[in-house]
Amino acid sequence: MLKEAGFNAVRTSHNHPAPSFLDECDRQGILVIDEAFDGWRWEKRPFDYSKHIDQWWDADLKSLVLRDRNHPSIICWSIGNEVIERKQIEVVKTAKKLADLCRELDPARPVTSALCTWDNEWDIFDPLAAELDIVGYNYLMHKAEDDHNRVPDRIMWQTESYPHDAFDNWSRTANLPYVIGDFVWTGIDYLGESGIGKYYYAGENNTEFFVSAQWPWHSSYCGDIDLIWQRKPISHYREILYSDKPSLFMYVKEPEGYYGSINESMWGTYPSWESWTWPGYEGKSIEIEVITKFPAVRLYVNGSEYDTKKVTYDTRYKAVFSVPYEAGNIKAVALDKNGDETDYLSIMETAGNPAAVKLTANRNILTANNQDLIFVLAEVVDKNGNLVPIADNEITFSVLGEGELIGSGSADPKSTQGYHRPNHKAWKGKVGAVIKSTGKPGNVIIKAEAKGLKVAQIKLKSQRQK
Numbered sequence: 001m002l003k004e005a006g007f008n009a010v011r012t013s014h015n016h017p018a019p020s021f022l023d024e025c026d027r028q029g030i031l032v033i034d035e036a037f038d039g040w041r042w043e044k045r046p047f048d049y050s051k052h053i054d055q056w057w058d059a060d061l062k063s064l065v066l067r068d069r070n071h072p073s074i075i076c077w078s079i080g081n082e083v084i085e086r087k088q089i090e091v092v093k094t095a096k097k098l099a100d101l102c103r104e105l106d107p108a109r110p111v112t113s114a115l116c117t118w119d120n121e122w123d124i125f126d127p128l129a130a131e132l133d134i135v136g137y138n139y140l141m142h143k144a145e146d147d148h149n150r151v152p153d154r155i156m157w158q159t160e161s162y163p164h165d166a167f168d169n170w171s172r173t174a175n176l177p178y179v180i181g182d183f184v185w186t187g188i189d190y191l192g193e194s195g196i197g198k199y200y201y202a203g204e205n206n207t208e209f210f211v212s213a214q215w216p217w218h219s220s221y222c223g224d225i226d227l228i229w230q231r232k233p234i235s236h237y238r239e240i241l242y243s244d245k246p247s248l249f250m251y252v253k254e255p256e257g258y259y260g261s262i263n264e265s266m267w268g269t270y271p272s273w274e275s276w277t278w279p280g281y282e283g284k285s286i287e288i289e290v291i292t293k294f295p296a297v298r299l300y301v302n303g304s305e306y307d308t309k310k311v312t313y314d315t316r317y318k319a320v321f322s323v324p325y326e327a328g329n330i331k332a333v334a335l336d337k338n339g340d341e342t343d344y345l346s347i348m349e350t351a352g353n354p355a356a357v358k359l360t361a362n363r364n365i366l367t368a369n370n371q372d373l374i375f376v377l378a379e380v381v382d383k384n385g386n387l388v389p390i391a392d393n394e395i396t397f398s399v400l401g402e403g404e405l406i407g408s409g410s411a412d413p414k415s416t417q418g419y420h421r422p423n424h425k426a427w428k429g430k431v432g433a434v435i436k437s438t439g440k441p442g443n444v445i446i447k448a449e450a451k452g453l454k455v456a457q458i459k460l461k462s463q464r465q466k
Helices: 019-028 053-068 090-105 123-129 141-150 163-175 233-242
Strands: 009-011 031-035 074-081 111-115 134-138 156-160 179-182 199-201 248-253 262-264 285-292 296-301 304-310 318-324 329-335 341-349 356-361 365-367 373-381 394-401 403-409 423-425 430-437 442-449 456-463
Touching (some): 019 031, 019 053, 074 090, 074 134, 090 123, 134 141, 163 179, 163 233, 233 248, 233 285, 248 341, 285 296, 356 456, 373 394, 373 442, 373 456, 394 430, 403 423
Parallel strands (some): 009 031, 074 111, 134 156
Antiparallel strands (some): 199 262
């Protein structure tokens, strides 16, 4: 999904990655920064690697490079991430030892490290940066032009960035030859660092995840892809920025005050949804954003032409429309350089009441090896088959035959329902489930049901590998 979304590289964090992950990157042609350590000699957490680095750095770094150096996907070794002792002169000696060992074991690949600062001092890290072949900037690519003037031979990439800085980071990567890439934090939502990337309403916890506990938040929300493998609008925006393929994507910004007064966290983006279902908001203006590199976008509301907007670099490749909400449909159409409508369009329709559950599997065949997984999406739909994006029905999964339900859940980062249970409340109309094969071939029947809704059922096959 990351490759389909336009990414061509990943940075692992911040330890030896699974060999199977690197195998898959080899197979799909995804470039990899292979990262060894999070911290070095000063601790970030009690009992972390700082307790062991003096004794084990040599053996551990050797184990990484010797194990992984034959993977063609790997383009760079990373020796660290945001080390605490960055202002101590001894850090340069540590960096040199680690980098020299990487070069000794693999002279063909460059060495990087993710550098950062939590205050205004940055130039003092030049001796540390000089030990690297490519300097990793965490949230600091705005320093690129000044740094280039000061150190003209420095090669840079941003090893972590905020999702909401997507346009600025793309612009620097596209226009500055010494900036060779941007790695956003992060590609996929994950359990841990609870609340990073959150949006929140007035009266809710307004601190960051590193300041205080975030319950009921239990996961991140800064990924391009959510916990049930659905792409967010920021993912489509980033894909369009980095690609020259003709494309168009439309989403709706959640109206201010609809659920509460909206605030964004440091890693957060404004809550935006592929939804034209906002009951109770009739007659009030809603912002619609359309992202594309076509020169203009025309918007239709309930079949009537509403407005046409130019799209340029200066508009950040967005056409923004303010539309009084009324039930029905909206359609955005890309216009070519002659002002003619193209085949690239997006349509949203107002959903009716929940009527049924719809099931979609990412594949139809499981390998009967007690390992293979299939990912199933359950959606609450109306009588016309439209997703009901405000539905929160409880959906229960069951599996018959040669398959086993091993997990289910929604993308709601504040859900308190466990992932091993068979029933979950939908969030934005959706619930996901993961099905594992048994060791036997045969049929796999997956059923999803919710009270008062038409039951959904799909039949898959589990078979031996040939």
